[in-house]
Amino acid sequence: MRWTLLAVCLCLVLAGCSGGSPATQTTSTTEAPTQTPTATPTPTPTPTPTPTATTTAAPTTDAPTQTPTATTTQPTPTSTTAAPTTTAAPEDVYVGLEEYGEVTVDGTDLRVRVDAYQLRDEIPTEDGSLAAPEGEQWVVVEFTAVSNPGDSIRLGYSQWQMHALGSQSPRPDDEAMRNAAWSDILGEDEVLPPNTQESYRIVFAAEYTADMEFVMESYGTQEHATIHFETE
Numbered sequence: 468m469r470w471t472l473l474a475v476c477l478c479l480v481l482a483g484c485s486g487g488s489p490a491t492q493t494t495s496t497t498e499a500p501t502q503t504p505t506a507t508p509t510p511t512p513t514p515t516p517t518p519t520a521t522t523t524a525a526p527t528t529d530a531p532t533q534t535p536t537a538t539t540t541q542p543t544p545t546s547t548t549a550a551p552t553t554t555a556a557p558e559d560v561y562v563g564l565e566e567y568g569e570v571t572v573d574g575t576d577l578r579v580r581v582d583a584y585q586l587r588d589e590i591p592t593e594d595g596s597l598a599a600p601e602g603e604q605w606v607v608v609e610f611t612a613v614s615n616p617g618d619s620i621r622l623g624y625s626q627w628q629m630h631a632l633g634s635q636s637p638r639p640d641d642e643a644m645r646n647a648a649w650s651d652i653l654g655e656d657e658v659l660p661p662n663t664q665e666s667y668r669i670v671f672a673a674e675y676t677a678d679m680e681f682v683m684e685s686y687g688t689q690e691h692a693t694i695h696f697e698t699e
Contacts, residue, residue, distance in 0.1 A: 613664045
């Protein structure tokens with residue numbers, strides 16, 4: 468369009484300059500080809516990429532694996548302890564006066580004999596004499612103990628007992644045993660060496676003296692058969 472307007476204006480100018488010329492020259496005007504304006508391409512906007520949301524997977528926490536609890540069946544314990552063997556107590560030994568009763572004391576043989584006994588109202592002491600308790604008498608027993616070769620044997624007056632009519636079974640009287648003036652009185656704890664013979668005395672206080680029996684039991688932790696010395 469611009470080029471067309473320029474061409475018309477040019478023709479008008481040229482016609483005025485020739486004013487009254489008899490012959491009108493026709494000027495051949497070669498029109499320049501109309502250039503079709505090239506449209507400036509509108510830049511296509513580059514699409515802004517939409518950020519892709521990155522989904523961070525939450526860490527999966529594995530449930531703890533439960534370790535199965537082993538159920539242990541406890542075996543019923545079988546008792547391997549042998550039942551204690553019950554050793555039968557040795558049978559009692561019965562002898563008369565002036566007879567030996569023989570027993571074994573922890574492997575060592577022991578012989579005991581009641582030689583005699585006396586009934587007394589008083590016994591001698593260092594300060595004079597000791598009277599028997601009212602209604603009772605002193606029973607003084609003399610005995611002999613003989614040990615064979617082996618181990619020493621312990622003796623004490625508490626291992627002796629007296630049986631008589633009635634319910635009484637007295638032990639040697641403590642006061643009499645401590646105060647009697649006899650040198651061969653049996654003490655509370657004495658040792659009889661092996662292969663030895665000794666004579667002793669013990670003193671009972673008794674109300675009844677008929678059908679008496681003197682009994683020698685085990686002493687302390689030693690074990691042996693009980694010896695019964697019968698007077699009838």
